Amino acid sequence: xxxxxxxxxxxxxxxxxxxxxxxxxxxxxxxxxxxxxxxxxxxxxxxxxxxxxxxxxxxxxxxxxxxxxxxxxxxxxxxxxxxxxxxxxxxxxxxxxxxxxxxxxxxxxxxxxxxxxxxxxxxxxxxxxxxxxxxxxxxxxxxxx
Amino acid sequence: xxxxxxxxxxxxxxxxxxxxxxxxxxxxxxxxxxxxxxxxxxxxxxxxxxxxxxxxxxxxxxxxxxxxxxxxxxxxxxxxxxxxxxxxxxxxxxxxxxxxxxxxxxxxxxxxxxxxxxxxxxxxxxxxxxxxxxxxxxxxxxxxx
DNA sequence: TTCCTAAATAATAATCAATCTTATTTGTCA
DNA sequence: TGACAAATAAGATTGATTATTATTTAGGAA
Numbered sequence: 076x077x078x079x080x081x082x083x084x085x086x087x088x089x090x091x092x093x094x095x096x097x098x099x100x101x102x103x104x105x106x107x108x109x110x111x112x113x114x115x116x117x118x119x120x121x122x123x124x125x126x127x128x129x130x131x132x133x134x135x136x137x138x139x140x141x142x143x144x145x146x147x148x149x150x151x152x153x154x155x156x157x158x159x160x161x162x163x164x165x166x167x168x169x170x171x172x173x174x175x176x177x178x179x180x181x182x183x184x185x186x187x188x189x190x191x192x193x194x195x196x197x198x199x200x201x202x203x204x205x206x207x208x209x210x211x212x213x214x215x216x217x218x219x220x
Numbered sequence: 221x222x223x224x225x226x227x228x229x230x231x232x233x234x235x236x237x238x239x240x241x242x243x244x245x246x247x248x249x250x251x252x253x254x255x256x257x258x259x260x261x262x263x264x265x266x267x268x269x270x271x272x273x274x275x276x277x278x279x280x281x282x283x284x285x286x287x288x289x290x291x292x293x294x295x296x297x298x299x300x301x302x303x304x305x306x307x308x309x310x311x312x313x314x315x316x317x318x319x320x321x322x323x324x325x326x327x328x329x330x331x332x333x334x335x336x337x338x339x340x341x342x343x344x345x346x347x348x349x350x351x352x353x354x355x356x357x358x359x360x361x362x363x364x365x
Numbered sequence: 366t367t368c369c370t371a372a373a374t375a376a377t378a379a380t381c382a383a384t385c386t387t388a389t390t391t392g393t394c395a
Numbered sequence: 396t397g398a399c400a401a402a403t404a405a406g407a408t409t410g411a412t413t414a415t416t417a418t419t420t421a422g423g424a425a
Contacts, residue, residue: 098372098421120411134375139412141373160411173347182347186340194356195331202318202327205358211339213350243392243401265382279404284383286402305382 084111088150095148102126102133106141107150116154116162116181154181171208175215182215229256233295240293247271247278251286252295261299261307261326299326316353320360327360 088107092099109125110117117125119139126133142163145151152164154172162181171189173182189209198204233252237244254270255262262270264284271278287308290296297309299317307326316334318327334354343349 096372100373100421102374118411132375134377135411136376136413137374173343175347176350184340184343188338188340192337192354193333195329195333198318198329198356201361202320202356203359203364204318204356205321206356208355208357209337210353210355211343211347211349211351212353214348216346219348241401245392245402247403263382277404279406280382281384281405282403288383 091148091150097144097148102130102137103141103144105129106138107145110142110145110151110163110165113165116164116183118160118162120160122163169206172210173215174210174212175218176212177214177218180215180217236293236295242289242293247275247282248286248289250274251283252290255287255290255296255308255310258310261309261328263305263307265305267308314351314353317355318360319355319357320363321357322359322363325360325362 085108089099092103097103105126106122109122113122115121119142120135122142123133123135123138126138142151143153146153146163149167150165152167154162154164164183166183168185169190170183170185173184174180175182186209190207192207192209194204194207230253234244237248242248250271251267254267258267260266264287265280267287268278268280268283271283287296288298291298291308294312295310297312299307299309304324309328311328313330314335315328315330318329319325320327331354335352337352337354339349339352
């Protein structure tokens with residue numbers, strides 16, 4: 076029972092690439108596909124290691140650049156983790172983070188309430204808010220045990 | 221009219237060092253003093269450049285290690301900025317961030333409402349929350365102009 | 366279909382932040 | 396004061412990311 080990206084997501088990806096005048100290359104396709112299959116916020120290097128199994132000639136730079144390009148056109152999200160490499164997340168729905176300060180793990184969660192947080196009145200004149208994210212730092216279940 | 225750290229803050233700093241059995245070295249004192257004077261969330265390198273003016277022999281490693289030590293004993297806060305070096309913040313009161321995605325600036329703000337955010341019910345069993353931070357990403361006033 | 370061109374890639378070098386190693390120096394306490 | 400553990404300086408090392416450049420290729424035009 077493997078998670079299946081489904082043709083819909085893949086098609087949407089191709090459409091967005093076209094919208095942005097990005098060429099569809101085998102590298103981009105395989106990178107996107109592998110990222111979709113993942114559920115652990117992989118780093119560029121993790122994706123690189125996986126993809127290299129199928130395309131031994133691919134370079135790390137291509138993987139990293141491609142993932143950043145994906146972030147620019149909005150098909151993936153980039154997560155910055157304290158003290159570590161960037162992580163890429165195919166889940167682009169607005170979400171928030173649990174950050175375990177023991178093991179460093181980042182866990183996504185959804186919260187309608189957090190999505191709808193009110194921006195403090197005093198700020199509205201000084202800053203145009205585009206997105207909101209709540210980061211809860213603490214200890215995850217595994218580390219508590 | 222320069223911002224003055226004041227003897228109280230300095231004394232509190234010395235006390236906390238003693239509590240943690242940290243030796244009081246000239247390097248630690250000057251690094252702490254310069255960080256207190258700053259209001260721009262400097263990086264380790266920024267502090268290094270400033271301190272080097274007074275102690276030409278100080279090494280980057282010492283500045284960086286010292287700042288991390290300060291973070292461990294809770295006298296400074298560490299901020300992770302998307303795609304950049306760690307930044308250090310002498311303001312350890314709970315606070316939140318505006319992150320301008322244009323110029324990269326981080327602006328602190330206080331919000332009682334955000335401090336008191338409710339943790340979603342479903343999470344409480346899975347995660348022990350220690351601190352909460354809201355990051356509002358958008359465009360700052362200067363960049364809007 | 367074939368050709369052309371701009372875009373993308375691979376390979377490598379360079380950069381930047383952060384950490385480690387080791388010899389030396391220095392706070393702190395007895 | 397003297398001893399010793401802690402801290403520092405200097406330089407090397409690691410790891411992630413970005414830049415450079417020559418080569419290849421996707422995709423539109425003829």
